[in-house]
Amino acid sequence: MVTERIPTLKSVTVGIWVNTGSRDEQPSQAGYSHFIEHMFFKGTRSRSAAEISREIDGLGGEMNAFTTRETTTFYVKVLDQQLERALELLSDLFYRSQFNAKELEKEKQVVLEEIRMVQDDPEDYVQELHMMQILGHHPLGQSILGQEKTIRGLKRENILAYIKARYDPARIVIAIAGNFEQHSLEKLVSRYFRFARTGESSSSSSPVRRPPEVKGGLLVRQKALEQVHLCLGLRGVAAGHQDRYAAYALNSILGGSVSSRLFQEVREKRGLAYSIYSFLSGYSDGGTITVYAGTRAKEAARVVDLICREIRRLRNTGVEKRELERAKNQMKGSLMLSLESSHSRMSKLAKDELIHGSRVSLEEILRQIDRIKPEQIDRVGRELFGLDRLSITGLGPISQRALQSFG
Incomplete structure (x- = not known):
């Protein structure tokens, strides 16, 4: 856990950063990291997807996620007085998401539409093509969104196996910045997040990766x-x-x-x-x-x-x-x-x-x-x-x- 207290602000942002992204996928897993990011918002043991959306709106905050080539991030930003409720909600998504098979099939269509949206935006699409061109078959060159074939063939057990293999606690950084009291914050994080350790580097548990070679x-x-x-x-x-x-x-x-x-x-x-x-x-x-x-x-x-x-x-x-x-x-x-x-x-x-x-x-x-x-x-x-x-x-x-x- 890493923190920065900024008492002049009225907001606080909590981010869960997982040191895994699209470059860590096998070709048969292309798009898994990004798809999993979507599925964390599709219902937990105690909240439906609609209830999650209503709750974050009720807090007057913002909750979202994004996937890069090397990381997957989930975050929530709220007014400082809503910090505990935000932490509880974010931890519920991170630890108790159900990955319901029916929701998974619906989300496949959402992600396929996202892929088509990029293909219809030439500025985005040419940059995606360029990454494949300049990095060749290196994992960094593959699309973060994945391929239509791998998304269509994705099953619930694939998601659970990928999370088990990649979401090791030693690969996770919890970052918090904004207006909070440090002592109270540490108690809350210990309550809602397992394995949170202050001041320990995650570099020793970095995934094995081979350096890219730029091609002309x-x-x-x-x-x-x-x-x-x-x-x-x-x-x-x-x-x-x-x-x-x-x-x-x-x-x-x-x-x-x-x-x-x-x-x-x-x-x-x-x-x-x-x-x-x-x-x-x-x-x-x-x-x-x-x-x-x-x-x-x-x-x-x-x-x-x-x-x-x-x-x-x-x-x-x-x-x-x-x-x-x-x-x-x-x-x-x-x-x-x-x-x-x-x-x-x-x-x-x-x-x-x-x-x-x-x-x-x-x-x-x-x-x-x-x-x-x-x-x-x-x-x-x-x-x-x-x-x-x-x-x-x-x-x-x-x-x-x-x-x-x-x-």
């Missing part, structure tokens, strides 16, 4: 759309890598803000895209850098060329001093603004525990950002921004041949 190449999926949606990907860094802050700065300069090179060159100067940005994806043992852009079919090759030109320029000539200072300020501002709620503080606590085994203070993060030097930026840029392993994914009214010269 070209994948084009034709679809009748108004735009071509593009993703360009390169190798990044792991979430806990020593160069992660330099990589964040490079991403900010490349396409992570409205003053970034890509935004200014592609959108502001040439009007070739409404949406263009870059982002880092960091995992426990590797990562990627992705650039997304949406443009007209006839301009797709030109946009790819401009993106490659900016990546090459960053690698070969580095960054200007004022660019680096602006990136540092942008990183610090984004960090501080992102942590103004109990939910975001709760998330940071859990991620720190899972990635580092201990809490990383805001002061330490700010110091690390300030320590980024131009020579470190130049070195990391040379290591990450080589186009020899560039991976390109295109979705829309475009042929493979149109982008062949870049792949």
Whole structure:
């Protein structure tokens, strides 16, 4: 259990983080982690699904869950005076969900609709295709939502076996942030959650995973759309890598803000895209850098060329001093603004525990950002921004041949 008391807030957020996600599934289990997340809300021994929904609304709070490639998270956010009732409700879902067979069959249809929804959103879908392209057959590359075949074939006993194998208490972090009294909180958590231990690292019980290998190449999926949606990907860094802050700065300069090179060159100067940005994806043992852009079919090759030109320029000539200072300020501002709620503080606590085994203070993060030097930026840029392993994914009214010269 990890906690942060913030007495100036009137809310408190409790999160249960399980150190298992889509990358830990076998191909025959694709989508299990995400599906299980859904099923925890479908009734317990004492509450129906409708009663769960009514109860959280009656508390005036928010309860939800999400699945990533490495974690599954269940959380509740309420006013501080409702903390005990929220803990009891969340623990009921986590320990006493029934996984009723009838509810399971209904939820299959819900998840299948969610898969179709992603396929109908080209910006989401091209990024999902891109993960499969850049990481190949590595488990990190498979869809979090799973495949239609595995979802349709899923049975109650599959869910129970997966939970028994993956939801080991040593893989679970309970993170709590907001307004509470520490002594009272520890009593409540001990009452409602079994095996909650304060201050112990979960890193020793991390699942066995093999590092990903970023692959280059070209994948084009034709679809009748108004735009071509593009993703360009390169190798990044792991979430806990020593160069992660330099990589964040490079991403900010490349396409992570409205003053970034890509935004200014592609959108502001040439009007070739409404949406263009870059982002880092960091995992426990590797990562990627992705650039997304949406443009007209006839301009797709030109946009790819401009993106490659900016990546090459960053690698070969580095960054200007004022660019680096602006990136540092942008990183610090984004960090501080992102942590103004109990939910975001709760998330940071859990991620720190899972990635580092201990809490990383805001002061330490700010110091690390300030320590980024131009020579470190130049070195990391040379290591990450080589186009020899560039991976390109295109979705829309475009042929493979149109982008062949870049792949």
